[in-house]
Amino acid sequence: MRRLTRRLALPIFGVLWITALLFFWVTKKKLEVPPGPEVQTPKTLEADWEDLWDQFDERQYLNAKKWRVGDDPYKLYAFNQRESERISSSRAVPDTRHLRCTMLVYCADLPPTSIIITFHNEARSTLLRTIRSVLNRTPMNLIQEIILVDDFSNDPDDCLQLIKLPKVKCIRNSERQGLVRSRIRGANVAKGTTLTFLDSHCEVNRDWLQPLLHRVKEDYTRVVCPVIDIISLDNFNYIESAAELRGGFDWSLHFQWEQLSPEQKARRLDPAEPIRTPIIAGGLFVMDKSWFNYLGKYDTDMDIWGGENFGSTFSVHGSLTFLFPAMFVVFFKGLSSPSALCFCLCAYPCPPPPSIESRLDLRKNLQCQSFKWYLENVYPELRIPNDSSIQKGNIRQRQKCLESQRQKNTETYDLRLSPCVKTKGKDAKSQIWAFTYTQQILQEELCLSVVTVFPGAPVVLVVCKNGDDKQQWTKTGSHIEHIASHLCLDTDMFGDGSENGREIVVNVCESSLMSQHWDLVSS
Numbered sequence: 001m002r003r004l005t006r007r008l009a010l011p012i013f014g015v016l017w018i019t020a021l022l023f024f025w026v027t028k029k030k031l032e033v034p035p036g037p038e039v040q041t042p043k044t045l046e047a048d049w050e051d052l053w054d055q056f057d058e059r060q061y062l063n064a065k066k067w068r069v070g071d072d073p074y075k076l077y078a079f080n081q082r083e084s085e086r087i088s089s090s091r092a093v094p095d096t097r098h099l100r101c102t103m104l105v106y107c108a109d110l111p112p113t114s115i116i117i118t119f120h121n122e123a124r125s126t127l128l129r130t131i132r133s134v135l136n137r138t139p140m141n142l143i144q145e146i147i148l149v150d151d152f153s154n155d156p157d158d159c160l161q162l163i164k165l166p167k168v169k170c171i172r173n174s175e176r177q178g179l180v181r182s183r184i185r186g187a188n189v190a191k192g193t194t195l196t197f198l199d200s201h202c203e204v205n206r207d208w209l210q211p212l213l214h215r216v217k218e219d220y221t222r223v224v225c226p227v228i229d230i231i232s233l234d235n236f237n238y239i240e241s242a243a244e245l246r247g248g249f250d251w252s253l254h255f256q257w258e259q260l261s262p263e264q265k266a267r268r269l270d271p272a273e274p275i276r277t278p279i280i281a282g283g284l285f286v287m288d289k290s291w292f293n294y295l296g297k298y299d300t301d302m303d304i305w306g307g308e309n310f311g312s313t314f315s316v317h318g319s320l321t322f323l324f325p326a327m328f329v330v331f332f333k334g335l336s337s338p339s340a341l342c343f344c345l346c347a348y349p350c351p352p353p354p355s356i357e358s359r360l361d362l363r364k365n366l367q368c369q370s371f372k373w374y375l376e377n378v379y380p381e382l383r384i385p386n387d388s389s390i391q392k393g394n395i396r397q398r399q400k401c402l403e404s405q406r407q408k409n410t411e412t413y414d415l416r417l418s419p420c421v422k423t424k425g426k427d428a429k430s431q432i433w434a435f436t437y438t439q440q441i442l443q444e445e446l447c448l449s450v451v452t453v454f455p456g457a458p459v460v461l462v463v464c465k466n467g468d469d470k471q472q473w474t475k476t477g478s479h480i481e482h483i484a485s486h487l488c489l490d491t492d493m494f495g496d497g498s499e500n501g502r503e504i505v506v507n508v509c510e511s512s513l514m515s516q517h518w519d520l521v522s523s
Helices: 002-032 036-040 046-054 058-063 081-086 099-103 124-136 157-164 178-189 210-218 262-267 289-294 307-316 357-365 371-377
Strands: 113-119 143-150 168-172 194-198 202-204 222-231 245-249 255-259 285-288 320-332 390-397 400-406 413-419 433-436 441-443 446-450 459-463 473-476 479-482 487-493 502-508 519-522
Touching (some): 113 124, 113 178, 124 143, 124 202, 143 178, 157 168, 178 289, 194 289, 413 459
Parallel strands (some): 113 194, 222 320
Antiparallel strands (some): 202 320, 222 285, 245 255, 390 519, 400 413, 441 446, 446 459
């Protein structure tokens, strides 16, 4: 009997133990059910995003404006519409960040931002890909809203159908307002404490937003711009750009990317460190909304595409403007609006210039510095040209022109002879040279120089340095003579000996050599 009792004791104890566990588990589940109305208002989880996408008929949206066989795929949008429509709206892009950037940790309580995207007659495939890249690669809690500002596109449905997407809102102008005024309208209705401006044909990369918001959270006067990779407008390939660049411009007020100087590179101990830049790409940046308003927003009288680069930048200096290498946005290279690619200059009378009184008052109230201060303290690398001492034009040898070409992913340039070309009636920028009374031959901030003062020494393009005798030249008849060595600018055959294989060098001057005959043709 005792032996039977011992045999039954163990199974009975096991049953009681399992029963107790079930009791406590059921009790715990009942206690976890939240009371009242909270059960009726569940928050959107990441798993629900695909369900929200199911409410949007992507195929119908894209097919309504699909490229038709036989049409020029570049005609409507100045990029390959056919290729864009072949690519998924949620395609993967390579993570081009430096390994150090992937290890950074950001604040857990970053503020949500209002993302503002303005457009006019944008291709539906690129607009949708822009939005989807934001939704796919951004933590939900950081998106306050995505505000689409339709600047009076021909078809209102380009925008209106997109409000079915998560976080997306659409506002439409009743007439064309242009880029700047459309962005201001988006900023005025934004509910986020920070504003993020994006173009309508870009794709964001992994962890793109956190670094930008982190810097603005640390200091609300900061304006932060991403490193911008490139999308090919022909085949939509993703092209990585150099990370050690900063924004700049020339005296024609064209934005351009500049290599950091060797001194600036030497000071950067961390490849993920933000880069202070004298100017930002005005279409892609993050800024505190209250600071944006305090500085007067954009100048609403700037009508020309590209003016936003300067308006937003000149306003903020005295605060901090950064280019952030830890995040990337990819953008079309060489793309302006199609209407800017071909136009006629007609003989219409010029309208009177708009009043700038309001901007002058703003400058006074904000106690802004002068432009001279900007050049001396922010952008000393932008040299002030002395028009009376400069003669500009092509350096020609028969039907070819001296041309500079930057080597890929470097800050060095090759010199070569190439067919003389014009773009829209103007000489190519890479073929325009300036002769100065300081006896330098320069292009932008770079001057012709020699490596050594021996015959056959190559001619190179380096940063101008006043007083450097390696950079001083004189025009003597048809010769361009290097003053210190008394050698003449020449072309030498190299490689296969073809006409295209000519190196720019200095050699002993000989009047009979056609390779030393140069003409300066003013542009």
